[in-house]
Amino acid sequence: MELPIYQVDAFSSGVFAGNPAAICPLESWLPAETMQSIAAENNLAETAYFVKTGDRYHLRWFTPAVEVDLCGHATLASAYVIFRLLDTAADVVRFDTLSGELVVTKEGERLSMDFPARPAEAVRPCPGLVQALGGSPKQVLASRDYLVVYETEEEIHALTPDMTALCSIDRFAVIVTAPSSTPGVDFVSRFFAPSQGVPEDPVTGSAHCTLIPYWAQRLGKTELVARQVSKRGGTLFCALRGERVGIAGEAALYLRGSIEF
Numbered sequence: 001m002e003l004p005i006y007q008v009d010a011f012s013s014g015v016f017a018g019n020p021a022a023i024c025p026l027e028s029w030l031p032a033e034t035m036q037s038i039a040a041e042n043n044l045a046e047t048a049y050f051v052k053t054g055d056r057y058h059l060r061w062f063t064p065a066v067e068v069d070l071c072g073h074a075t076l077a078s079a080y081v082i083f084r085l086l087d088t089a090a091d092v093v094r095f096d097t098l099s100g101e102l103v104v105t106k107e108g109e110r111l112s113m114d115f116p117a118r119p120a121e122a123v124r125p126c127p128g129l130v131q132a133l134g135g136s137p138k139q140v141l142a143s144r145d146y147l148v149v150y151e152t153e154e155e156i157h158a159l160t161p162d163m164t165a166l167c168s169i170d171r172f173a174v175i176v177t178a179p180s181s182t183p184g185v186d187f188v189s190r191f192f193a194p195s196q197g198v199p200e201d202p203v204t205g206s207a208h209c210t211l212i213p214y215w216a217q218r219l220g221k222t223e224l225v226a227r228q229v230s231k232r233g234g235t236l237f238c239a240l241r242g243e244r245v246g247i248a249g250e251a252a253l254y255l256r257g258s259i260e261f
Contacts, residue, residue, distance in 0.1 A: 117213050131162075
């Protein structure tokens with residue numbers, strides 16, 4: 001069997017930055033075990049697969065270890081492949097996913113995604129979480145993921161988490177965040193999900209489903225600019241829209257090819 005594959009750097013205007021995702025358009029679904037094996041072979045944070053049905057697409061995402069219920073950068077990358085290569089006349093793409101309908105719209109050079117908001121609430125952290133992260137966080141909240149708030153951007157850069165210890169936490173992943181020290185950027189973050197096969201994700205759209213409600217309330221504004229300060233890094237243009245969030249960014253095609261098995 002031969003399948004097309006594209007690798008796209010999401011949340012970046014050029015290659016070698018942002019978050020790389022592998023995208024595999026399918027005529028029909030492969031067995032889940034096969035899709036998981038391909039994702040493990042790709043060894044990227046996410047491999048996305050989609051099947052067109054009428055004027056919509058059914059979209060699924062896999063880390064090297066598991067299928068996940070929501071992924072931002074691989075959704076952006078999937079829409080980029082459709083807009084640039086598969087349906088160049090389209091300006092809106094509608095995906096059916098485990099998190100419901102996700103809509104991606106062209107906005108100039110950016111692609112804007114409409115995602116569900118996942119506000120976090122204050123919680124008691126599980127034993128060992130703060131020690132595994134390091135530093136001195138000011139607040140711990142949680143939704144799907146822990147949201148751990150620090151005072152300064154410098155603290156976020158300095159963190160060197162114990163990934164083995166983080167594998168035992170009782171949430172899907174950990175987001176760490178702080179106000180940005182860069183003019184024009186509102187907040188920064190990093191994202192750790194070692195138990196899901198992703199020790200540190202370069203740029204995480206789904207994390208901003210939680211980050212946007214938090215920072216919108218804290219800063220008293222609904223339009224925000226975010227920077228994920230991983231080694232590769234990426235910029236996200238964010239909006240709070242009631243129970244939904246807007247997450248926008250650019251993308252760049254790194255490669256196209258085929259998988260044979």
